[in-house]
Amino acid sequence: MNSIERIIHLFEESIKAKQVSAQSLPPLIEAAGQLMVHALLSDHKILSCGNGGSAGDAQHFSSELLNRFERERPSLPAIALTTDTSTLTSIANDYSYNEVFSKQIRALGSEGDVLLAISTSGNSANVIQAIQAAHDRGMRVIALTGKDGGNMASLLQAEDVEIRVPMTSTARIQEVHLLTIHTLCDYIDREIFGPID
Ligand SMILES: O=C(CO)[C@@H](O)[C@H](O)[C@H](O)[C@H](O)COP(=O)(O)O
Numbered sequence: 001m002n003s004i005e006r007i008i009h010l011f012e013e014s015i016k017a018k019q020v021s022a023q024s025l026p027p028l029i030e031a032a033g034q035l036m037v038h039a040l041l042s043d044h045k046i047l048s049c050g051n052g053g054s055a056g057d058a059q060h061f062s063s064e065l066l067n068r069f070e071r072e073r074p075s076l077p078a079i080a081l082t083t084d085t086s087t088l089t090s091i092a093n094d095y096s097y098n099e100v101f102s103k104q105i106r107a108l109g110s111e112g113d114v115l116l117a118i119s120t121s122g123n124s125a126n127v128i129q130a131i132q133a134a135h136d137r138g139m140r141v142i143a144l145t146g147k148d149g150g151n152m153a154s155l156l157q158a159e160d161v162e163i164r165v166p167m168t169s170t171a172r173i174q175e176v177h178l179l180t181i182h183t184l185c186d187y188i189d190r191e192i193f194g195p196i197d
């Protein structure tokens with residue numbers, strides 16, 4: 001396979017990942033959107049976290065709520081827990097990297113808030129501890145996962161929602177996570193501010 005063929009192959013794999021996900025994820029995305037809309041309409045906020053590419057996804061989501069998605073509308077409350085390097089490095093240095101999100105949630109999370117927890121493996125220890133802290137604070141959790149859902153899947157409670165991408169490649173799972181985040185933003189805007197099409 002030459003490099004052009006390889007690039008085309010990756011495009012095709014990404015398209016396939018989205019086609020397979022379209023078979024099972026829409027009702028779960030709708031349920032997650034309903035949780036988020038209920039929280040936002042009740043004056044609550046959405047916290048988000050993840051590592052690596054998923055940290056980028058967590059920030060991507062919060063910026064679309066805080067600033068805008070595809071239309072003019074008021075700002076919506078969201079906090080990415082991945083951005084404050086002083087807080088992240090001091091928690092990791094003084095305690096453990098596994099606590100970088102959970103310690104923030106214990107300070108910033110309130111009952112009725114929602115945690116968007118993103119991990120392609122479902123096994124990142126700091127995301128797992130974030131879910132435990134969110135439950136302790138009376139928050140609901142929306143988990144974006146992949147593979148077999150990892151340890152995160154078994155931690156979720158009945159009112160939580162897991163959106164598990166049925167793929168094994170981390171990159172393909174991340175590509176579907178980003179589409180899922182955009183569909184959630186679209187759902188939130190349409191439910192709160194009305195359809196525009
Ligand atoms: O973006 C990528 C790979 O595509 C990496 O940065 C990836 O996010 C990192 O290896 C993460 O630490 C993986 O964590 P997780 O998805 O298993 O929770």
Ligand SMILES: [Zn+2]
Pocket residue numbers: 053171174
């Ligand atoms: Zn990546």
